[in-house]
Amino acid sequence: MNWGENYVNFLSDPDFWNTLQVSLVYAGLTVVLELLLGLGMALLLVRRTRLNNFISVMLLMPLMTAPALAALMFKLMTNPNFGILSYFMQVLGFENFRWGSDPSTALLTVLMVDIWVYTPFMMILLLAGLRSLPTQPFEAAALDGVPRWQQFWRITLPMLMPYVLTASLFRLLDSIQQFDIIYALTQGGPGDTLMVFQVEAYLNFFQSTNIGRSTALLIILWAITFVLSNLFIKNWLRLRERARGEI
Numbered sequence: 001m002n003w004g005e006n007y008v009n010f011l012s013d014p015d016f017w018n019t020l021q022v023s024l025v026y027a028g029l030t031v032v033l034e035l036l037l038g039l040g041m042a043l044l045l046v047r048r049t050r051l052n053n054f055i056s057v058m059l060l061m062p063l064m065t066a067p068a069l070a071a072l073m074f075k076l077m078t079n080p081n082f083g084i085l086s087y088f089m090q091v092l093g094f095e096n097f098r099w100g101s102d103p104s105t106a107l108l109t110v111l112m113v114d115i116w117v118y119t120p121f122m123m124i125l126l127l128a129g130l131r132s133l134p135t136q137p138f139e140a141a142a143l144d145g146v147p148r149w150q151q152f153w154r155i156t157l158p159m160l161m162p163y164v165l166t167a168s169l170f171r172l173l174d175s176i177q178q179f180d181i182i183y184a185l186t187q188g189g190p191g192d193t194l195m196v197f198q199v200e201a202y203l204n205f206f207q208s209t210n211i212g213r214s215t216a217l218l219i220i221l222w223a224i225t226f227v228l229s230n231l232f233i234k235n236w237l238r239l240r241e242r243a244r245g246e247i
Helices: 003-010 014-044 050-059 067-077 084-091 106-132 136-143 148-175 180-185 197-206 211-243
Strands: none
Touching (some): 003 211, 014 106, 014 148, 014 211, 067 084, 067 180, 106 148, 136 148, 148 211, 197 211
């Protein structure tokens, strides 16, 4: 099979479309959830106090853990025989909660590990953005009696958008190429529930020795990341120009 036939076969290959869907869903969920959690944590820690600085440093600890190691730790904690998380689920009334071994809960299991590891990354970028915002608009809004929630939607969030886009782009490009967490926990299973691009390419290369398909998958993944990064960069430049009053 020549190199072009792999791409043609993808059009009618349900496994490829499943991989594409799983990869995009996984990337979308991780970015949205980590962005919301990271923004909430950054808003709570925006004031420069010793306590907030200490808490922000402690919250960075999961980011210093290798993702594959974090996945293995989580696998031990969800072991049905001695895992502490499985014990808590039993206390809550969920008997025999199967975590990553059940197609209905495998995505949730992997998302929990990804969120635990990478939410601090989003938090620290957004916290830096919040602390760099000028104070004059907020002081003027406070003098005019504008409520805090309106200040957030009308002042904070629009000014913070370049930082939001930057953090989202970094996490999107990383999560759509996710391998270590998913492979360490489920190896893309059960079945093909979590068969993302990197895992399928790895299995095709090392287990099936289908080098052509593995290479084609990675080239398509590169094309997707290229398109997404260009879209984000264009929007980031537009927001920067708007902030400077150039458009």
